Amino acid sequence: MTLFAKLTATLVLSLVASSGLAASQDTREEGASMTSQFYQGNVDALWERMTPQMQAALQSKKSLTALRGQVLAAGGEETDVVSETVSTDGGYDIYVRQARFAKSPAIIQITWAFDTQRKIAGFNIRPHQASPSPPAASERLGYKNRTPLQLPFSDEFYVFWGGRSVEQNYHAAHAGQRFAMDLLVLQDGSSHRGEGSRNEDYFCFGKPILAPADGRVVEVIDGVADNVPGEMNPSQPTGNRVVIDHGNDEYSVLAHLRQGSVRATKGQVVRTGTQLADCGNSGNSSEAHLHYQLQAGPEFGKATALPAQFSNYLADDKPVALGEPVKGQRIRQATAAP
Structure with missing residues (x-):
């Protein structure tokens, strides 16, 4: 397991959903700006921009500083931006950046999520997960369950x-x-x-x-x-x-x-x-x-x-x-x- 893979469990997307704004060019610019600030070590500015839930998940600014150090040590500098996409899900705007790094053969995916106050509601760094590999013999993609299932709740x-x-x-x-x-x-x-x-x-x-x-x-x-x-x-x-x-x-x-x-x-x-x-x-x-x-x-x-x-x-x-x-x-x- 690479260091980047280990980092996935460290920072998970915090689900802070509010009535949403449509994802836009502004979201792309904000996501790119947050990524640049992370690389440059502007931890104080990023910390102040985060929701209380994100701050709780990180526990301290020192954790964010340590994460930056780990990313740079494992991947080195970003060398190429493969793609940037924006979307809206569950009421918040999401910026996804896929990039290559000098020391890492894998494409790394960086995700930022913004709530309606433009606070950082989520931050995640992990290797890009492509579509699942071709199914092994043990996998049952065409399986039809024999048990008649109902949804396990009565609410929506x-x-x-x-x-x-x-x-x-x-x-x-x-x-x-x-x-x-x-x-x-x-x-x-x-x-x-x-x-x-x-x-x-x-x-x-x-x-x-x-x-x-x-x-x-x-x-x-x-x-x-x-x-x-x-x-x-x-x-x-x-x-x-x-x-x-x-x-x-x-x-x-x-x-x-x-x-x-x-x-x-x-x-x-x-x-x-x-x-x-x-x-x-x-x-x-x-x-x-x-x-x-x-x-x-x-x-x-x-x-x-x-x-x-x-x-x-x-x-x-x-x-x-x-x-x-x-x-x-x-x-x-x-x-x-x-």
Whole structure:
């Protein structure tokens, strides 16, 4: 693993969503300016520009200074800008820069995110992840699940990461999570009220998480503390979780659950719609959300990831009889068959 790859876990995109401005030339200029300031070591100016959540994630200006030193030591100077793109997602503007460095053979991707006050809401440096490599024999890109799945919640959730491409879903670059989804709740383009300094500020925190299908609970974890927003717990990646065996060699994993909220017990038989727990912010999570994935065995991180098709739901208010939710959609279970 390269140093740049290690840095990915150090700075994750802080999801500070507000009612958004359209991405524009201004976003490109701001992103390029922030990158230049980072290279030049203008740490004080960058720190003052960051949201409280980003400052909490970094912990101190010294961390930002240390990160700059690591980048320069590992990559040297930037030699070529491969591309610059801007977009709007979840209410904030995103600048993505792909560049080559003197000491690194890999293309490095630098991401800045800006909220509506033009504060830095996210910063990430990592090797560019191209589309997933051709599937190995063990991967099941054409798989159709035999278990009839429903969405694991009754409220409307927003798909922050979901889909089959890396652009739609960063999980797609990791074999064991290739088809996973990260889901949260937005209101007026924001995932939280106020500054989002407490878990209770997040609209999805405490929402009921439901069994997506009949099955037997084969694993329960419920002792992991919920994080302070902006902080993470990489030593326990999924945090609190429930794993359900649906039969047919299909298992659901529901993760980042609220500490103390898990109602299911190991060995319990559950039915579709049974409340398992509450949505939380435990594990390697920067804010409250649900991680869901379907896999071919009970062990998270070892079992083969499977595509998950859900039945009878609404995506952006349009009925879907059977489908896979993708990034940017608002989804909820339909009350009647479409």
